[in-house]
Amino acid sequence: QWRGSTVAAELPLTAQIVIIGGGVMGASTAYHLAKAGATEVLLLERSAHLEDAATSRCAGGVRYQFATPVNIELSKTSLPMLERFKDELGVDPQYRQIGYLFVLTRPQDVETFRATVELQRRMGVNTEWLDGDGVRRRLPVMRFEDALAGTIHPKDGLADPSSVNLGYLNRAREFGVRVAMETEAIGVYLEHDRVASVTTSRGPVECEHVVDAAGPWAATVGQLVGLDIPIRPVRRQMVTTTPIPELPPDFPFVIDFARSLYFHPEGEGLLTGMSNPDQPAGFDQTIDEDWEVAALEAAMQRMPLLEKAGRLASGAGLYEVTPDAHPIFGPTEIDGFWIVAGFSGHGFMHGPVAGKLMSEFILEGRAHTVDVSMLDLARFKAGRPIREYNVI
Numbered sequence: 001q002w003r004g005s006t007v008a009a010e011l012p013l014t015a016q017i018v019i020i021g022g023g024v025m026g027a028s029t030a031y032h033l034a035k036a037g038a039t040e041v042l043l044l045e046r047s048a049h050l051e052d053a054a055t056s057r058c059a060g061g062v063r064y065q066f067a068t069p070v071n072i073e074l075s076k077t078s079l080p081m082l083e084r085f086k087d088e089l090g091v092d093p094q095y096r097q098i099g100y101l102f103v104l105t106r107p108q109d110v111e112t113f114r115a116t117v118e119l120q121r122r123m124g125v126n127t128e129w130l131d132g133d134g135v136r137r138r139l140p141v142m143r144f145e146d147a148l149a150g151t152i153h154p155k156d157g158l159a160d161p162s163s164v165n166l167g168y169l170n171r172a173r174e175f176g177v178r179v180a181m182e183t184e185a186i187g188v189y190l191e192h193d194r195v196a197s198v199t200t201s202r203g204p205v206e207c208e209h210v211v212d213a214a215g216p217w218a219a220t221v222g223q224l225v226g227l228d229i230p231i232r233p234v235r236r237q238m239v240t241t242t243p244i245p246e247l248p249p250d251f252p253f254v255i256d257f258a259r260s261l262y263f264h265p266e267g268e269g270l271l272t273g274m275s276n277p278d279q280p281a282g283f284d285q286t287i288d289e290d291w292e293v294a295a296l297e298a299a300m301q302r303m304p305l306l307e308k309a310g311r312l313a314s315g316a317g318l319y320e321v322t323p324d325a326h327p328i329f330g331p332t333e334i335d336g337f338w339i340v341a342g343f344s345g346h347g348f349m350h351g352p353v354a355g356k357l358m359s360e361f362i363l364e365g366r367a368h369t370v371d372v373s374m375l376d377l378a379r380f381k382a383g384r385p386i387r388e389y390n391v392i
Helices: 024-034 067-081 085-089 109-121 132-138 161-174 215-222 289-302 305-309 347-362 378-382
Strands: 017-020 041-044 100-104 128-131 151-155 179-183 185-191 194-202 203-206 208-212 232-241 255-258 261-266 269-274 311-321 328-331 339-340
Touching: 017 024, 024 041, 024 161, 024 339, 024 347, 067 085, 067 109, 067 347, 100 109, 100 132, 100 347, 109 151, 109 269, 128 132, 132 151, 132 194, 132 289, 151 261, 161 179, 194 208, 208 215, 215 232, 215 311, 215 339, 261 289, 261 347, 289 305, 328 347, 339 347
Parallel strands: 017 041, 017 208, 041 179, 100 255, 208 339
Antiparallel strands: 100 151, 128 151, 185 194, 194 203, 232 269, 232 311, 255 261, 261 269, 328 339
16 A cells, blocks of 8 residues: 555655656656665656556556567566565565467468567567467367467466555655655756756756656656657556356466457456557546447457356556557657656556666666667657557
């Protein structure tokens, strides 16, 4: 649970580093900065409750299976940090290595995933390749007559977003980070093209650095300094079910890749969702009931057991989508203004390493744990995007 008051008793007049956003990116950045010796770190979160942050509304998936070297390297560093999380921070992240099983039903996906698995294996990620019959044997409670192939990695799985977020924030506070809830950044003042202060809903704070870790709202924060950050918020919905006794104990996180339809164990039931390809960008997080019905019908086609389950709850959250489905890391043309956002649906799993990389950027001048220099904001104007194929 969150330890301490929801609102900082006094907003400091000065800080060295101001982080905007209290989700996993901001929390991890705050923790790693403080751990590395940074002082006078202030984190601003405009909501009263961390449950309102985008992190708390995500499905909690973590995986090694990506299609680009940089995303694979981020996972290779970040997921072991989740394995060490309880020892380091004293909080159980509930990391369950149940495996991600991508089911492929289109020939073009089979060919692309073959190349992706070869890349993963060259980089030390030993993903298993299944033929169509292997998929059907692995998923006896599902209907995948059209499955052509599948991939699974046993250390992919699930973790609890709220536990990770709170773990970082609480330990950051113990290291001296000040956390101001219900405090919105409404302006950033520059002197000679360098960050000089942040204007908040509770008053101004002089500072040397601002970190935009606002997730789906990162572009809005960028506008405060005149930056065009190509991050769009896109709604994603999910439904949880009542218990399903017939669900095998080894049921993995299943992705019907062609449909962007997914299933994973949640308590004694399932969580399921499906991406809406026609979903417009926007901050709406209400439930689209028509789309929920369409997603559940698609889910029942794949898993008839769902016809016997009840609907326990539903929810919606926001992806923070960039044009190439890769995040934006590091410095900008505004001296002292930094970005860590745009993870396009896989931010939670890369949150641990992302905060460490941001501490390296700010305190050491470059990120070295993983080379993310190609993921700068400037890549979009320079015409060097890096497309991630393996997103849903």
